[in-house]
Amino acid sequence: MKRIILFLATNLAVMLVLSIAASLLGVNKYLTANGLNLGMLLGFAAVMGFGGSFISLLMSKTMAKWSTGAKVIAQPQTQAEHWLVNTVGRLAKNAGLPMPEVAIYEGEANAFATGASRNSSLVAVSTGLLQTMSESEVEAVLAHEIAHIANGDMVTLTLIQGVVNTFVIFISRVVGYFVDQALRKDGEESSGPGIGYMISVFVCDLLFGILASMIVMYFSRQREFRADAGAAKLLGSPQPMIAALHRLGGIEAGELPQNVATAGIAGRPGWMALFSSHPPIEERIAALR
Template identity: 75%
Template structure:
């Protein structure tokens, strides 16, 4: 990958930082004289899990612009930019959405949608896509991105991420406490977590975080099918979206940073598909054609 795959990468980084800092600074309010207070631990896990997830969502649009170098089109500089804004506006109105910000960025064929809510969204399209696709195919891709916004996919994935974050934090700290207790067996009563707890929690946060990303990626792939169907509805037919996917299948889709990949148009083959935010293009085409 030229650039690492907005939501998942940013969230993982935030969760690792929050988890390590809370561990190293001794923020263990869920420990008591009798051991581990599971109720307090669950509250801590919920606060950290959903906090990290929603911080990621809040930062998503800003990070997307920065990481891709996307330039928001305030005043169209040429006919292509005017067409792009008019196309996004037409689909947004059809989907009952406020007008998203529209941006363009240099790169290979790709596009993405992001933002904290339907009222604060961004649709960005690469120069490579605009240059390589017919207008009908490019319209289908734009319709797909608008459908992501209309379906509330960023918020949905944020909630899913919050749930898996909570489990990661909770389970990692339970295992950390068990390992620490085993290491101290026969010794003095612990007054708090020891080095065994700290090391175990950091390792588990990383390993379980990777497993959690597989779960989130699965739900992301399901949202892609919905966005494809939404594009077909906005276009009045599934054929333009299928044609756009065929075109993408014959070219190297530009890879997006992790924080925007969940709302882009690319995918990955082989076992790496477990970590892919998108289903195989062939499968997406087949599902679209079954709707014809």
């Protein structure tokens, strides 16, 4: 319940900030007495589409900690924590990265990396992962997450999400406008958007949003292959990553909150492959081989 309330509150706050920004910029007045102002609409769509994506990116570390309960290791207390911090530090150095924050959270086997940039990143692993995997397998998982940071995957996916969001908002309102005009009686003066516009925009936002999520998930799957390859390069061999994936394939991977689900090492396949953020483990192993 806490995660759901946090998710809803965050999204409402983001929408409020974006609505105020669009109003201050004047791009929310794309429906005029002379018809649809496409330039203004594009500006509105860009503010809403990219704005939401970049706000989410900037808040990603904080939201990840809140939603998973991850505790950052400021001063390692146990041998396991010392090993974890040292391993992340060594892998980050080999990848030419500054030291990320390292955290542990309670849960089944999984791990994720997030952050607004390579210089402000977080690598978190679950207690389940540490308990069910050998050190070499955990190291491979950590190398995978470090490769995500080195590849700039968080920013890349944010840009892709921003582009598709912009087109969804823009096209939905164009369709809504023409549907509304078609439903008006001949000679009827326009006094603002009618019910046809509002219903059409709602339906188009939903349908185009589904198509957009397929595009984003495709790129998410591709970045998993790249992160696996990056881990193999950091470790000098694909075998540790293959072993880690074999182990993940034989255990129940822990679910992550929606805001970090695409950043995990493992994810449950969607009800259709096109909506899955991660490729099947068998495909990932085949690609490494």
